[in-house]
Amino acid sequence: MANKSANWFKQTATTANPLRRQRLRVGVTGLSGAGKTTFITSLINQLENHQKGLLAQRSPFDRLDSVRWRRDDIKRPFPYLESLAALSADPAAWPESTADLSRVLLDLRFKPRGLLGKLQGAKEVSIEILDYPGEWLLDLPLLNMSYGQWCEQMAQWLGQPPRAELASTLHERLQAIDPTADADTQELATLADHWAKFLQRCRSEAGLSRNQPARFLQPGSDVAAEMLHFVPLLQANQHTTAPTGSWWAVCEARFNYYRDFIVRGFYDEHFRHLDQQVLLVDMLSPMDAGQAALADLKDAMEAVLESFHYGQNGFLARLLRFRPRIRRLALCATKVDKVGPRQQRAVQQCLEDLMVDRLADVRHGGVEIKGLPLSAIRATRQEGEALVAGLQGKTGWVRYQPGDIPEHLPQSLEVNSPELLPLRPPPGLHRNEPFPHYRMDDLVAWMLKGQRL
Ligand SMILES: Nc1nc2c(ncn2[C@@H]2O[C@H](COP(=O)(O)OP(=O)(O)OP(=O)(O)O)[C@@H](O)[C@H]2O)c(=O)[nH]1
Ligand SMILES: [Mg+2]
Incomplete structure (x- = not known):
């Protein structure tokens, strides 16, 4: 029919x-x-x-x-x-x-x-x-950002209320990671999960709008779960460099994929x-x-x-x-x-x-x-x-x-x-x-x- x-x-x-x-x-x-x-x-x-x-x-x-x-x-x-x-x-x-x-x-x-x-x-x-x-929509600003710039922005946001209180111990855990050290993929998956829960609290408890990356809250049907395993490294900045396999290298690669395929794809579809x-x-x-x-x-x-x-x-x-x-x-x-x-x-x-x-x-x-x-x-x-x-x-x-x-x-x-x-x-x-x-x-x-x- x-x-x-x-x-x-x-x-x-x-x-x-x-x-x-x-x-x-x-x-x-x-x-x-x-x-x-x-x-x-x-x-x-x-x-x-x-x-x-x-x-x-x-x-x-x-x-x-x-x-x-x-x-x-x-x-x-x-x-x-x-x-x-x-x-x-x-x-x-x-x-x-x-x-x-x-x-x-x-x-x-x-x-x-x-x-x-x-x-x-x-x-x-x-x-x-x-x-x-x-x-x-809140991901669109990421199109003009490098991973290091995003880390800097997150560090700034997490330093201020109400996000500072909502992040509680997650803030310290992210702060403690040396971006150049070898990444622990198990720990990274756990941290990404905690980041998603933090974003949920920002939305529901404080009524905040800017919760990034947005697909952590609402993945949609076109994103593989492991591509969302990245977090901001609070010791990192836009000048950071680090070897393959490091926390920085893994998170930066996933951030770049997220920005260049997921966010860009949505942008092209919606805004053309x-x-x-x-x-x-x-x-x-x-x-x-x-x-x-x-x-x-x-x-x-x-x-x-x-x-x-x-x-x-x-x-x-x-x-x-x-x-x-x-x-x-x-x-x-x-x-x-x-x-x-x-x-x-x-x-x-x-x-x-x-x-x-x-x-x-x-x-x-x-x-x-x-x-x-x-x-x-x-x-x-x-x-x-x-x-x-x-x-x-x-x-x-x-x-x-x-x-x-x-x-x-x-x-x-x-x-x-x-x-x-x-x-x-x-x-x-x-x-x-x-x-x-x-x-x-x-x-x-x-x-x-x-x-x-
Ligand atoms: N009283 C009243 N409530 C409304 C009206 N439109 C939406 N709402 C309320 O706002 C809520 C959200 O509306 P949605 O249309 O789902 O909002 P949305 O922009 O599609 O949200 P997402 O799908 O999460 O992006 C609804 O569940 C209602 O509670 C309206 O015209 N009058
Ligand atoms: Mg809707």
Whole structure:
């Protein structure tokens, strides 16, 4: 059956007029837990139900004729049905955190506009998106680093709170290793395991974002376990040299493999030819976790954004097919249904305050930036000043008053956090009805802006 429909697709794809079909590659970028998978699930759902929701009332979706989510002819399709199964369970649950790469391909067919349009026929846009574990983004800065530089950076991070306390005895063990001595592979495997546990603690206990190497937390399907047996040697630096078989030589070789094949492979797959980027940031959790988590989020996002190419390509660059640059960026504070509607803009403002320097650079490069406080799936309903929602894994409802969000993020990054509860998705979600949301329609409209439809 799958083969049959794949063949059918190939036939229709080759007979369609390629001039009438445009391709849109959207980079959905966000750290782990930012809300990428939930966002992509809601995006497919909103488009599949474009005739019923808010989209139906706005241009160009009033001319949207049909939407097809393609899955038969692509490698590793996005697990839309699995996400739907969790969301529509009783009690409803969120989609699982992502463990591997997957791809979304959506074909949108628009009815032609005007007499000339009718003569030309229907227009198609194919939207292409990748989903991946958010941790993997944190590896991108490694592309520009040697192993020695990474060791130096780790030594610096481990010297400061909260990582210093979280690393406890591991710090001393790594500090004690002479990089030029013969490597003990058994001990190295144990240390790598301890490093992975340390990264887990950084994430879960301190809410830190920059946890490297990311595949220690989320390996994915294409990495052999022993290739992850390396650790930072805290006595080493970028000038270190040591003989074959030494701790340095073994760790450096594995680091280089990790950087040149695993990180580079992900980079090439995710970042080739992005037309636009949707940057999703969960601002509320680090506001809740405190100053260190906010500072770490800022550094992490700045480091990640360094890896993207923004701005206009000149005529010559376009002619020579240089790497295309991202010309449009939507910056979205996610999960804003957790606060009252009047505070949603404040959450977005705090995010823009946090990223102010990097955003100024990107904007200066000629990139159009759109700020949108977003909720892909709205879990709360408003009752006066209070919010009503269900808690994860439980039945029944709670009524609560979320705390205030400051209008601006203070320079010190010290904020009184709003009350954050582990909410479950709303009941009654079904594939064939548009999910409740905040501003998904604005975002989908933004994505298609500038397309000749
Ligand atoms: N209330 C609310 N919670 C949300 C929303 N979107 C995501 N969440 C919560 O945030 C969690 C993480 O969302 P995901 O979509 O899994 O995040 P992700 O970016 O795909 O994370 P990784 O797969 O780990 O990279 C979910 O399990 C929900 O608890 C939303 O619109 N509203
Ligand atoms: Mg995910």
